[in-house]
Amino acid sequence: MLTFWASYSMPKSSTPTPAAKLRILLVDDNKNGLLARKFVLEEAGYDVTAFQKSEEALAAFQACPFDILVTDYRMPHMTGTELLARVREIRDKVPVVLVSSVAEVLGLTEQNTGADAVVPKGPHEIQNLLRTVNRLASKIMPRKPAASQAARRARKDAKGSS
Numbered sequence: 001m002l003t004f005w006a007s008y009s010m011p012k013s014s015t016p017t018p019a020a021k022l023r024i025l026l027v028d029d030n031k032n033g034l035l036a037r038k039f040v041l042e043e044a045g046y047d048v049t050a051f052q053k054s055e056e057a058l059a060a061f062q063a064c065p066f067d068i069l070v071t072d073y074r075m076p077h078m079t080g081t082e083l084l085a086r087v088r089e090i091r092d093k094v095p096v097v098l099v100s101s102v103a104e105v106l107g108l109t110e111q112n113t114g115a116d117a118v119v120p121k122g123p124h125e126i127q128n129l130l131r132t133v134n135r136l137a138s139k140i141m142p143r144k145p146a147a148s149q150a151a152r153r154a155r156k157d158a159k160g161s162s
Contacts, residue, residue, distance in 0.1 A: 022137050023065070026050040027057040027083060028072040028099070033121075037070065037099070040126055041133065054078035058086055066094065067140055068133060073100035073108065081113050088114070095136040099129065 024046045028034040031052060038050045049066070051057040054075050061069070069087055071080040078086075084096045098115040100108055101122075108118050117132045119125060 021047065022067040022140065023047045023049065024068045024070055024133070025057055025061055025066040026070045027054055027075070027080070028052065029054075029075040030072070033072070037129065040130065041070075044130055044134070046133070046137075054080075054083045058083060061087055062090060065091075068095045068097065068136055070097045070099060070129070070133065073098055073102065073113075081115075084114055095140070097129070097132055097136070099125070 024041055026034065026038055026041065026048050027050070028037065029052050034050050034052060038048050041048045049060060049064075051060065054071075054077060057071070058078070060066075069084070071083050073080040075083075080098050080100070084098065087094060087096065095116045096114070097117045097119055098108065098113050099119045099121060100106075101120070102108070103118050103120040110116060110118060116136060119128045119132055
């Protein structure tokens with residue numbers, strides 16, 4: 001899996017991603033998967049902190065304000081859904097992405113896991129993960145008004161103060 005992801009290059013886009021200053025907590029007991037996802041998310045501009053152990057990730061979440069949690073489903077000691085539940089006890093509105101190789105086999109959905117999104121591992125995982133994280137990030141980041149809207153508001157304000 002790592003060789004496929006290592007050869008992946010981020011598409012260059014003229015539109016900025018909503019990644020600016022967002023912190024992602026990434027958890028996967030598989031070191032190769034963890035490093036590959038970390039690489040892809042950092043290339044997209046996110047600040048990513050990665051852990052192989054759920055317990056360490058939970059301690060980091062308690063100590064630091066993370067904006068998004070991306071976690072594997074199957075992990076020893078504490079599964080992704082158990083981690084999700086513990087994280088939501090600390091901060092209930094944090095967006096969570098559950099990544100799993102058994103998502104389709106077990107029928108994992110947002111409704112039965114509590115996650116904001118479930119991303120199946122596989123050939124389209126990279127694109128789906130980036131699309132999902134960008135979508136969740138865009139809900140977190142405040143939107144700036146378009147330049148024309150800002151100019152219109154400035155003119156309106158100037159008229160009102162005259």
